[in-house]
Amino acid sequence: xxxxxxxxxxxxxxxxxxxxxxxxAAGAGTGRPAxxxxxxxxxxxxxxxxxxxxxxxxxxxxxxxxxxRYVAMNTNLGTPFYYRITGVWGALEGSIILWTWLLALYTLxxxxxxxxxxxxxxxxxxxxxxxxxxxxxxxITVAAPPFARxxxxxxxGRGLNPLLEDTGMITHPVALYLGxxxxxxxxxxxxxxxxxxxxxxxxxTLTRRWTIVAWYFxxxxxxxxxxxxxxxxxxxxxxxxxxxENAAFMPWLTATAFLHSVMVQERRRMLKLWNLALVILTFxxxxxxxxxxxxxxxxxxxxxxxxxxxxxxxxxxxxVLLTALGLLAWRWDALGAxxxxxxxxxxxxxxxxxxxxLVAAAFTVFFGTVFPLLAEAVxxxxxxxxxxxxxxxxxxxxxxxxxxxxxxPLIAWRRASPDNLRRNFLWPVAAGVAAAAFFWAxxxxxxxxxxxxxxxxxxxxxxxxxxxxxxxxxxxxxxxxLPAMGGLLRRHNRRYGGFVVHLGVLLVTLGVTGSQxxxxxxxxxxxxxxxxxxxxxxxxFDGLSASEESNHFKVAGAFTVSNGRVLGVxxxxxxxxxxxxxxxxxxxxxxxxxxxxxxxxGDFARDGSHATVKLQVNRLVSWIWIGxxxxxxxxxxxxxxxRKKPA
Numbered sequence: 304x305x306x307x308x309x310x311x312x313x314x315x316x317x318x319x320x321x322x323x324x325x326x327x328a329a330g331a332g333t334g335r336p337a338x339x340x341x342x343x344x345x346x347x348x349x350x351x352x353x354x355x356x357x358x359x360x361x362x363x364x365x366x367x368x369x370x371x372r373y374v375a376m377n378t379n380l381g382t383p384f385y386y387r388i389t390g391v392w393g394a395l396e397g398s399i400i401l402w403t404w405l406l407a408l409y410t411l412x413x414x415x416x417x418x419x420x421x422x423x424x425x426x427x428x429x430x431x432x433x434x435x436x437x438x439x440x441x442x443i444t445v446a447a448p449p450f451a452r453x454x455x456x457x458x459x460g461r462g463l464n465p466l467l468e469d470t471g472m473i474t475h476p477v478a479l480y481l482g483x484x485x486x487x488x489x490x491x492x493x494x495x496x497x498x499x500x501x502x503x504x505x506x507x508t509l510t511r512r513w514t515i516v517a518w519y520f521x522x523x524x525x526x527x528x529x530x531x532x533x534x535x536x537x538x539x540x541x542x543x544x545x546x547x548e549n550a551a552f553m554p555w556l557t558a559t560a561f562l563h564s565v566m567v568q569e570r571r572r573m574l575k576l577w578n579l580a581l582v583i584l585t586f587x588x589x590x591x592x593x594x595x596x597x598x599x600x601x602x603x604x605x606x607x608x609x610x611x612x613x614x615x616x617x618x619x620x621x622x623v624l625l626t627a628l629g630l631l632a633w634r635w636d637a638l639g640a641x642x643x644x645x646x647x648x649x650x651x652x653x654x655x656x657x658x659x660x661l662v663a664a665a666f667t668v669f670f671g672t673v674f675p676l677l678a679e680a681v682x683x684x685x686x687x688x689x690x691x692x693x694x695x696x697x698x699x700x701x702x703x704x705x706x707x708x709x710x711x712p713l714i715a716w717r718r719a720s721p722d723n724l725r726r727n728f729l730w731p732v733a734a735g736v737a738a739a740a741f742f743w744a745x746x747x748x749x750x751x752x753x754x755x756x757x758x759x760x761x762x763x764x765x766x767x768x769x770x771x772x773x774x775x776x777x778x779x780x781x782x783x784x785l786p787a788m789g790g791l792l793r794r795h796n797r798r799y800g801g802f803v804v805h806l807g808v809l810l811v812t813l814g815v816t817g818s819q820x821x822x823x824x825x826x827x828x829x830x831x832x833x834x835x836x837x838x839x840x841x842x843x844f845d846g847l848s849a850s851e852e853s854n855h856f857k858v859a860g861a862f863t864v865s866n867g868r869v870l871g872v873x874x875x876x877x878x879x880x881x882x883x884x885x886x887x888x889x890x891x892x893x894x895x896x897x898x899x900x901x902x903x904x905g906d907f908a909r910d911g912s913h914a915t916v917k918l919q920v921n922r923l924v925s926w927i928w929i930g931x932x933x934x935x936x937x938x939x940x941x942x943x944x945x946r947k948k949p950a
Contacts, residue, residue, distance in 0.1 A: 306371055309359040309450035313443045316352035319345040320437035324430045331426035339426045343414055346433055350407040353440075357404045360449055361391050370456035373397060373449045379460040381854030389472035390463045395597055395612070396449035398476065403439040406484040410436065413488060421509055427495035435487055438619050446612040462854060465880045465887045471531035479524030479551055483589040485517025486554060490586035493579050497630035502575055502637050507565050512942050518562060519938035521555045526931040537888030537903045539824065539919045541927065544693040549672045550592030553665045557585040560661035563711070567651045570716060571642035576631065577658070579638070583627040588665070590620045595672070646718035653711040660700050660707070667696045698751070702758060705812060708805050709762035712798070713769060730768055735761035752820040759809050766802045792940065800941025807934030810926045817923025824919040826905065831912055838920040840900055841865050845872070847911035855880045857889065860904045860914050864893060875904040875916065898922045
């Protein structure tokens with residue numbers, strides 16, 4: 304009964320989405336509010352029906368309903384309760400349902416928030432969002448049906464991919480999908496602006512918070528994905544320029560560019576065409592990323608699903624781009640810039656260069672990701688583009704972006720005077736130079752590491768200078784220190800929220816730099832009681848233990864870690880799943896602000912007399928996750944309503 308109910312709900316939701324999109328467009332074109340209201344009701348109906356689909360599929364997982372093919376392929380009787388929930392979006396069909404449900408949720412919030420506040424754009428926004436939702440519902444009903452029956456139903460299922468049995472499965476996909484689907488909102492407003500000809504600043508103002516929300520969830524998804532890679536995959540890293548990682552990174556780059564370029568349009572009435580193009584490009588990259596990760600055209604440690612939906616997504620992507628570019632061409636005359644660049648030494652120039660670098664980075668990532676596909680299609684040979692290419696091309700771009708993070712917010716609009724440059728950048732430059740000397744004196748001999756850390760200190764100093772100057776100004780009015788600082792954050796939350804986000808990015812940069820420059824590792828075979836030493840740590844092998852878990856057999860090693868004093872016992876393991884030919888690593892680690900001790904169990908003797916272990920000392924990695932927390936605070940501050948200035 305569940306498959307029939309779920310399939311029927313999806314089909315009715317598709318019909319409602321199609322009707323809603325058509326009614327909203329017709330209502331906007333004819334000026335008939337009743338049609339728009341009908342579209343609004345259709346959107347609410349779609350939300351209820353997609354929610355029902357999601358709930359029915361979740362129940363099928365919890366009830367082990369193996370008559371549903373998707374359930375049988377992604378769970379079994381031994382799957383723990385927690386992973387039966389996350390298994391709902393552990394593969395293609397369920398992840399598309401999650402995507403559609405989040406999009407329906409965004410649409411619901413847009414209705415509640417903007418049906419009165421954006422009367423001119425709202426009908427077209429609703430039409431675009433329902434059109435996108437109709438596409439995903441078409442995928443659910445035709446190309447990737449989650450409620451397809453399996454006859455006869457097996458007594459037990461195949462089980463979830465063991466790599467997905469992790470707490471990150473509840474946050475990583477959800478955060479990424481909130482980012483991907485969130486981009487639909489500014490995209491819908493951009494198309495509505497083009498259709499109505501209202502290409503001024505209104506759509507920018509209405510979508511600023513939406514864009515920050517989508518950007519933040521993309522950031523969060525990437526960081527959680529890095530954490531998942533670090534503690535699950537067993538290679539000790541967090542980023543590998545994997546095609547699926549790149550698929551999420553590309554829209555993050557263009558969305559970051561958009562968040563900066565909108566400030567130029569708001570202040571100088573420039574970059575109208577550029578901003579619309581960035582939003583369209585970002586939305587297109589989310590569709591392209593979904594095509595990459597869900598079509599099975601790439602091999603990736605993260606590509607857990609394969610399906611026949613590639614043609615659907617490529618067709619829809621082509622339709623979206625042709626429509627959007629056609630609208631841009633139609634409104635070309637209205638998109639002429641009203642402002643001009645007065646000087647290359649100005650804030651708008653810094654933001655423009657920032658945009659060029661971010662889009663260039665997105666292009667290089669795109670090129671490196673699709674080149675193997677193109678090479679195989681044209682020449683019939685398999686090639687790979689690895690981390691050396693991406694690092695060589697992108698590291699200079701990212702260094703320049705870090706430098707602009709310090710320059711952009713403080714340099715003057717229109718034309719920076721020598722006095723402006725001296726007043727804003729003298730101390731930050733001095734701090735950067737002092738930092739370079741300090742790191743060199745500490746023995747840091749990697750030029751790249753010294754340059755990165757120097758730029759990091761420079762940017763942090765620019766933020767400190769700005770905040771200190773603004774605080775002193777408030778102190779001169781008689782305010783006390785803490786109220787003055789709090790007042791600054793409340794009254795200028797957008798500016799200082801951005802600064803806090805920049806601090807988070809600097810901490811992530813610190814973690815990446817430290818882990819790349821100074822991490823060390825070794826691999827050795829130890830007899831029971833023997834020890835290995837690395838970077839001041841001693842790791843002693845104490846023995847092995849075995850246990851039968853609900854859906855796998857686990858062998859764990861016990862290794863006592865000390866550095867002059869005993870720090871604890873780490874228990875890296877190997878997990879043997881019946882459905883997997885190779886064991887899955889279960890790493891163990893000891894996190895620290897300065898460095899992590901990270902162990903991976905290799906081969907071992909059945910009698911526990913000896914075992915091979917990979918020992919890594921990873922430097923400063925924890926600052927990446929701390930940076931994510933700071934970035935969260937900054938995004939939260941930036942999204943708060945701005946306080947109105949007194950008249």
